[in-house]
Amino acid sequence: MSEMPPQHHAPGVAAPQEGGAPDQPQQANYKLYTNVMGLLVADHREHALYELSKKREQYPDLAPTLWYSVGVMAALLQEVISVYNLLQPADLPGPASNRVCNALALLQCVASHSETRMLCIRAHLPLFLYPFLNTSTKTRPFEYLRLTSLGVIGALVKADDPEVVKFLLSTEIIPLCLRIMETGSELSKTVATFIVQKILLFDIGLQYLCSTPERFYALSTVLSKMTTTPEKPPARLLKHVIRCYLRLSEHTRAREALKQCLPDQLRDATFADFLGEDLGMRRWLFQLLLNIGDPNVTALQAQQQQQQQQQQALAAQNPAQAPMGMGMPQM
Numbered sequence: 001m002s003e004m005p006p007q008h009h010a011p012g013v014a015a016p017q018e019g020g021a022p023d024q025p026q027q028a029n030y031k032l033y034t035n036v037m038g039l040l041v042a043d044h045r046e047h048a049l050y051e052l053s054k055k056r057e058q059y060p061d062l063a064p065t066l067w068y069s070v071g072v073m074a075a076l077l078q079e080v081i082s083v084y085n086l087l088q089p090a091d092l093p094g095p096a097s098n099r100v101c102n103a104l105a106l107l108q109c110v111a112s113h114s115e116t117r118m119l120c121i122r123a124h125l126p127l128f129l130y131p132f133l134n135t136s137t138k139t140r141p142f143e144y145l146r147l148t149s150l151g152v153i154g155a156l157v158k159a160d161d162p163e164v165v166k167f168l169l170s171t172e173i174i175p176l177c178l179r180i181m182e183t184g185s186e187l188s189k190t191v192a193t194f195i196v197q198k199i200l201l202f203d204i205g206l207q208y209l210c211s212t213p214e215r216f217y218a219l220s221t222v223l224s225k226m227t228t229t230p231e232k233p234p235a236r237l238l239k240h241v242i243r244c245y246l247r248l249s250e251h252t253r254a255r256e257a258l259k260q261c262l263p264d265q266l267r268d269a270t271f272a273d274f275l276g277e278d279l280g281m282r283r284w285l286f287q288l289l290l291n292i293g294d295p296n297v298t299a300l301q302a303q304q305q306q307q308q309q310q311q312q313a314l315a316a317q318n319p320a321q322a323p324m325g326m327g328m329p330q331m
Contacts, residue, residue: 028058028059031051032052032059032062032065033065035047035048035051035052036048036052036065036066036069036072037069039052039072039075039076040071040072040075045075045079046099049079049099049102049103049106050102052102052106053101053102053103053105053106056105056106056109062106062109063109063110063112063113063115063116064113064115064116066106066109066110066116067110067115067116067119073110073123076103076106076107077125077128079099079100079103080100080103080104080107080128080129081128082100083096083097083100083145084131087131087132087135090135090137090139090142092137092139092141092142092145093141094140094141096141097140097141097142097144097145098141098144100145101144101145101148104129104145104148104149104151104152105148105151107120107125107129107152108148108151108152108155110125111125111126111152111153111155111156112155112156112158112159114159117156117159117161117164118161118163118164120156121156121163121164121167124167126152126153126156126167126168126171126173127171129149129152129153130171130172130173130176132145132146132149133146133149133150133176133177133179133180134176134179136179136183138185143184143185143188146180146184146188147185147187147188147191150180150188150191150192150195151191153168153173153195154191154194154195156168157194157195157198157199158198160198160201162202162204165198165199165202165204165205166204168199169199169204169205169208173195173199174196174199174208174209174215174219175218177192177193177195177196178192178196178218178219178222180192181193181196181222181223181226182222182225186233186234186237189226189233189237190234190236190237190240193226193237193240193241193244194240196219196244197240197243197244197247200244200247200248201247206247206248206250206251207251209248210248210251210253210254216248216253216254216257217257217261219244219248220248220257220258220261223241223244223245224261224263226238226241227241227263227265227266228263228265232270232271232274235274235277235278235281238271238274238281239278239280239281239284242266242281242284242285242288243284245258245262245266245288246284246285246287246288246291249288249291249292250291255291255292258292259292259293259294262288262292262294266285266288266289267289267294267296268296271285276311
């Protein structure tokens with residue numbers, strides 16, 4: 001890799017003076033703008049992508065800097081588009097995946113910043129990531145690519161902005177997430193379910209997913225599969241699944257359907273160990289069962305009370321090892 005031209009730094013940001021000790025903020029800003037400008041030079045772009053993605057948390061103004069620096073967003077999109085031809089047939093090597101994922105990490109930075117989030121939506125930037133979400137190859141480079149792409153969408157929905165949800169519902173994000181929830185890795189399933197959960201929490205999202213039987217059953221079938229696998233889902237994923245079910249139970253027609261199609265594993269003691277450790281998850285599940293009028297809620301409540309009494313007895317015998325937060329939710 002050739003040396004960066006000495007004049008290649010942002011206008012108005014002086015290079016650190018030789019022979020002196022530049023203050024840390026000035027030196028940090030110089031490194032930031034040098035790397036941002038490096039994105040515009042083909043020979044320096046890979047290094048700049050790596051440095052900026054690795055240190056993006058250190059630069060609170062990185063997102064606006066990326067957005068308003070002429071040509072930089074186009075350079076990031078060029079990195080994204082450059083691997084499209086490697087998706088089908090699946091031929092994405094690890095180094096290429098790492099490079100585009102570094103570009104996606106910078107797009108996630110733009111998506112999460114309050115000043116650039118809606119600019120990202122108005123430019124329809126998430127659509128450039130959908131080809132990655134639509135892949136099914138399970139090799140590490142592809143999985144890394146899907147997961148990082150989901151991270152960009154997750155950063156958008158985490159802001160709880162109705163305009164973001166409205167835009168996403170106008171795209172293919174729901175079927176793409178459902179596919180990953182059904183076939184993806186554990187971490188990808190968790191992020192995809194989180195995205196669906198955040199969309200459901202808005203009335204427009206709930207109405208969208210319950211507007212037709214096909215949409216409701218597409219979602220409920222995938223949620224059911226994640227709770228009925230031979231191996232229990234991890235607690236974090238299960239919590240998102242239960243929250244999705246709880247939100248669905250707040251819709252009149254969906255609530256009636258859930259009386260028939262809610263998995264037995266959420267009605268019995270299958271996940272008692274998780275419920276004993278997570279008060280929030282336990283409250284959500286009890287509320288879900290109450291909403292659909294499930295008769296098992298009383299038995300589950302009695303079982304939890306018995307478990308609590310056993311834990312209190314153990315705590316009395318050994319106070320130093322008493323578990324935290326084991327109180328029953330108020331019904």
